[in-house]
Amino acid sequence: MSADPFFLLVAILFSIGLIGVASRKNLFVVYMSIELMLSSVNLLLAILSQVLGDANASVIALLLIAVIAAEAALFLAIITHLYRENRTLDSDRFKNLSKVR
Amino acid sequence: MLNIIVTLPFLSSLLIALIYLGNTNAKRFVLYTSLGIGSLVIITTLSLMSLYDMMQGAATIHTKLFEWIHLGDFQIEVAFMADRLSIIMISFITFIGTLIHIYAAGYMKDDAGYGKFFSYFNLFMGSMLLLVLADNPIMMFVGWELVGLSSYLLIGFYHQDAANIKAANKAFMLNRVGDFGFIMGLSILFISLEGHGFSFDAIKANIALIDYQTLTLIGLLLFVGAMGKSAQIPLYVWLPDAMAGPTPVSALIHAATMVTAGVYMVARFSFLYIQIPDIGLFIASIGAFSALFAAIIASYQSDIKKILAYSTMSQLGYMFIAVGLESYSSGIFHVFTHAFFKALLFMGAGAVIIAMHHEQNIFKMGALRGELKLTYITMFIATLAISGIPPFAGFFSKDAILVTAFASGHYAIWTIGTLTAGLTAFYMFRMLFSVFHARKSKAQRVLHPLPKCMTYPLIILAIGSTFAGFVGVNGAYGGENFIAHFLQLPDISVHLSHSSEYMLALLNVSLALFGMTLAYKLYGHRAKEAQPDTLFKKVIINKFYIDALYETLFMKPLLSLSRFIATTVDMKIFDGFLNYSILFYRVLAGQFIRLQNGKVRAYALYFLLGVSAMSLFLIYKLGVNL
Numbered sequence: 007m008s009a010d011p012f013f014l015l016v017a018i019l020f021s022i023g024l025i026g027v028a029s030r031k032n033l034f035v036v037y038m039s040i041e042l043m044l045s046s047v048n049l050l051l052a053i054l055s056q057v058l059g060d061a062n063a064s065v066i067a068l069l070l071i072a073v074i075a076a077e078a079a080l081f082l083a084i085i086t087h088l089y090r091e092n093r094t095l096d097s098d099r100f101k102n103l104s105k106v107r
Numbered sequence: 108m109l110n111i112i113v114t115l116p117f118l119s120s121l122l123i124a125l126i127y128l129g130n131t132n133a134k135r136f137v138l139y140t141s142l143g144i145g146s147l148v149i150i151t152t153l154s155l156m157s158l159y160d161m162m163q164g165a166a167t168i169h170t171k172l173f174e175w176i177h178l179g180d181f182q183i184e185v186a187f188m189a190d191r192l193s194i195i196m197i198s199f200i201t202f203i204g205t206l207i208h209i210y211a212a213g214y215m216k217d218d219a220g221y222g223k224f225f226s227y228f229n230l231f232m233g234s235m236l237l238l239v240l241a242d243n244p245i246m247m248f249v250g251w252e253l254v255g256l257s258s259y260l261l262i263g264f265y266h267q268d269a270a271n272i273k274a275a276n277k278a279f280m281l282n283r284v285g286d287f288g289f290i291m292g293l294s295i296l297f298i299s300l301e302g303h304g305f306s307f308d309a310i311k312a313n314i315a316l317i318d319y320q321t322l323t324l325i326g327l328l329l330f331v332g333a334m335g336k337s338a339q340i341p342l343y344v345w346l347p348d349a350m351a352g353p354t355p356v357s358a359l360i361h362a363a364t365m366v367t368a369g370v371y372m373v374a375r376f377s378f379l380y381i382q383i384p385d386i387g388l389f390i391a392s393i394g395a396f397s398a399l400f401a402a403i404i405a406s407y408q409s410d411i412k413k414i415l416a417y418s419t420m421s422q423l424g425y426m427f428i429a430v431g432l433e434s435y436s437s438g439i440f441h442v443f444t445h446a447f448f449k450a451l452l453f454m455g456a457g458a459v460i461i462a463m464h465h466e467q468n469i470f471k472m473g474a475l476r477g478e479l480k481l482t483y484i485t486m487f488i489a490t491l492a493i494s495g496i497p498p499f500a501g502f503f504s505k506d507a508i509l510v511t512a513f514a515s516g517h518y519a520i521w522t523i524g525t526l527t528a529g530l531t532a533f534y535m536f537r538m539l540f541s542v543f544h545a546r547k548s549k550a551q552r553v554l555h556p557l558p559k560c561m562t563y564p565l566i567i568l569a570i571g572s573t574f575a576g577f578v579g580v581n582g583a584y585g586g587e588n589f590i591a592h593f594l595q596l597p598d599i600s601v602h603l604s605h606s607s608e609y610m611l612a613l614l615n616v617s618l619a620l621f622g623m624t625l626a627y628k629l630y631g632h633r634a635k636e637a638q639p640d641t642l643f644k645k646v647i648i649n650k651f652y653i654d655a656l657y658e659t660l661f662m663k664p665l666l667s668l669s670r671f672i673a674t675t676v677d678m679k680i681f682d683g684f685l686n687y688s689i690l691f692y693r694v695l696a697g698q699f700i701r702l703q704n705g706k707v708r709a710y711a712l713y714f715l716l717g718v719s720a721m722s723l724f725l726i727y728k729l730g731v732n733l
Contacts, residue, residue, distance in 0.1 A: 024711070024715055025715075027707075027708070027711040028708055028711040028712040028715055029708065030708070031708065036707065036708075097706065097707045097708060098706050098708070100705070100707070101704060101705025101706055102705060
């Protein structure tokens with residue numbers, strides 16, 4: 007069976023994630039889009055492991071899942087904190103880095 | 108030996124400064140005092156030893172510290188020379204300087220900047236010694252400038268008060284005007300010598316190379332420098348304002364260092380000035396005019412230190428009469444005697460000021476002779492000396508100058524000098540009687556006690572003021588004018604019969620006694636401050652409006668020019684041009700700044716665009732067919 011449909015899936019998932027980050031304002035959705043991109047890369051690792059018959063990539067993919075879980079905890083904590091501080095989840099309101107006021 | 112004499116004060120100054128800067132709050136009275144005074148005691152001993160050697164007939168001493176600049180034929184050495192003139196100068200400079208240092212240890216005892224003060228004080232001494240002992244005009248100029256710098260630091264010592272800083276700046280800037288003339292003179296001298304060496308000996312040997320006009324110009328320009336340092340008309344206005352510094356500073360500036368530098372310089376270049384008697388006459392005229400002018404102003408002042416400042420200017424006028432009329436040794440003789448009594452007067456005035464809790468108006472003192480007996484007696488001696496009453500020091504030196512003026516036929520200068528001598532007695536005794544005799548202005552007062560180190564130097568100086576004149580007693584009084592023979596300067600030889608000398612002296616003394624009596628009549632019992640009620644008095648009390656004149660003539664135009672440059676030329680033209688040239692970048696940056704809007708979404712979009720562009724580029728480069 008050809009691996010091409012899987013690569014296509016990875017590409018589609020990554021693109022959806024990227025567009026999500028660029029176009030949505032809700033921090034949760036932005037977060038989910040980032041996770042989507044990360045998962046698509048993880049999927050790519052798993053596919054390549056299968057295609058090349060090399061177990062190393064599978065191991066990295068497995069480790070990555072643990073990292074994603076830890077990161078999720080941090081991310082959610084930050085979002086909760088930001089909400090408490092500003093009573094909003096609109097990412098456009100957080101523009102402390104901006105030069106344009 | 109000379110190396111040590113010059114470098115030791117600088118070293119101790121540096122050392123004190125380093126220790127002081129280490130901890131500015133620490134009270135290290137003993138350390139600073141022993142360093143500051145100890146170094147001076149050593150150099151005084153060395154100077155007096157060299158003086159003794161030279162009296163025994165030792166030759167001129169030359170020493171070289173190191174070579175400063177060596178470019179082909181051109182070389183400047185840091186070298187020192189002690190001939191008879193400079194030995195006399197350093198002997199009394201170090202001796203009186205040491206006494207003033209001891210006095211200052213008492214005067215400044217409670218000051219927070221005690222260490223700083225002694226550091227500056229030693230720097231001042233070192234600069235003056237460098238000036239006097241320099242072997243070439245370049246080193247002399249270095250000392251000349253250092254003296255200006257340290258006087259600036261000391262006049263502005265009480266820097267918390269803006270008026271003192273203004274006075275310090277005034278002194279510094281007026282000295283710069285003089286120094287400009289001085290360095291121009293030196294430069295022309297250097298160029299005219301065409302590389303025949305630039306030490307004093309070499310200049311003296313090659314003076315014939317320079318033609319008369321150039322020499323005149325050089326002499327005039329050098330004298331401009333002397334005008335600034337020695338406070339002669341028209342560059343004198345800084346001297347009265349220099350009273351803003353602590354009193355020991357005034358004593359040091361007026362007695363041992365700084366103001367005598369101009370007279371010394373003219374005497375040092377005597378081989379040059381002797382070729383140009385016209386300039387000499389000009390110097391003498393300036394001196395005579397300054398002497399009279401300062402004496403008139405001093406007669407109407409009421410600040411004790413200002414009176415003394417104007418009296419210094421007046422006495423410096425006498426010295427310039429002497430050196431201008433080519434009687435260099437009597438000029439130096441007057442410098443020598445003046446150092447004693449002027450230091451004594453200032454230190455006595457400082458003692459009075461301390462005792463009166465920093466009151467400087469003589470009309471608010473009165474009747475101090477009982478309470479400050481020692482100060483009274485010593486100041487009385489000094490006043491007698493400055494007024495030219497025999498046998499005190501001032502009589503012989505002033506007499507020598509006036510006799511020269513009379514004998515050389517410059518009767519106008521002689522008349523002014525004699526008149527000034529009478530006026531000097533008047534205003535000095537006016538001050539003395541107002542302070543010590545007149546009825547006290549306040550019924551009750553408690554005097555501040557004086558430490559011993561402030562009174563003992565007075566006694567030593569009083570002895571000096573009494574006897575210093577005897578080194579220059581001339582033939583008419585049975586002496587052989589020791590100092591003139593010792594100095595070996597190219598003096599003019601004047602001949603006057605002894606009887607006419609006696610007549611001149613009698614005239615001077617009777618004028619001085621007249622001034623003294625008049626002062627006693629007017630101020631002996633009830634001293635009243637001069638009121639500007641008539642036009643004549645008003646003009647004098649306002650010092651002939653010279654300060655105001657300088658302000659409108661020089662300061663205001665300069666200030667408006669500076670403002671014009673600061674606001675228009677600098678801001679509009681230079682800055683404007685620069686601002687215009689970067690306009691393009693400013694506009695561009697204004698556009699770019701919009702991209703940095705702080706929105707995460709926008710940044711993600713840039714990221715997306717960047718990655719896409721990179722991918723497209725790679726696809727294109729790798730030639731992949733999609």
